[in-house]
Amino acid sequence: MRKPIIAGNxxxxxxxxxxxxxxxxxxxxxxxxxxxxxxxxxxxxFTDIRSIQTLVDGDxxxxxxxxxxxxxxxxxxxxx
Numbered sequence: 001m002r003k004p005i006i007a008g009n010x011x012x013x014x015x016x017x018x019x020x021x022x023x024x025x026x027x028x029x030x031x032x033x034x035x036x037x038x039x040x041x042x043x044x045x046f047t048d049i050r051s052i053q054t055l056v057d058g059d060x061x062x063x064x065x066x067x068x069x070x071x072x073x074x075x076x077x078x079x080x
Contacts, residue, residue, distance in 0.1 A: 009043035009068055011077050019048040020055055027061040035062040043068055 014022060023042055030040065041064040044052045052065050071078035 004038045005041060006038050007041035007043060007066065010045075011068075012045050012071065012073065012075050013077070014045075014048070016048055016051055019044050020051055023052055023055055023061075023063065024059075027056075027059075027063050030062075039064060041066055 010019070010022065023044070026040075026042065034040075040062070042052060043066045045068060049065065049067055055061065056063050056065055
């Protein structure tokens with residue numbers, strides 16, 4: 001049976017440091033049994049992917065990460 005997926009993005013509403021903080025808080029608030037039950041994916045704006053990748057890989061977090069497409073807007077509820 002496939003493992004359920006929980007994925008979320010924050011559009012273009014967080015800056016670089018906020019994206020790292022949100023990802024850390026999420027990762028450390030989830031219990032091991034929950035990681036075993038579902039795949040948890042964060043999908044940051046394009047400008048934050050490298051930071052999230054470094055955090056997840058460096059700290060060996062059990063989160064997955066993905067990418068959004070692009071928007072020409074500077075901030076707001078747009079895919080980033």
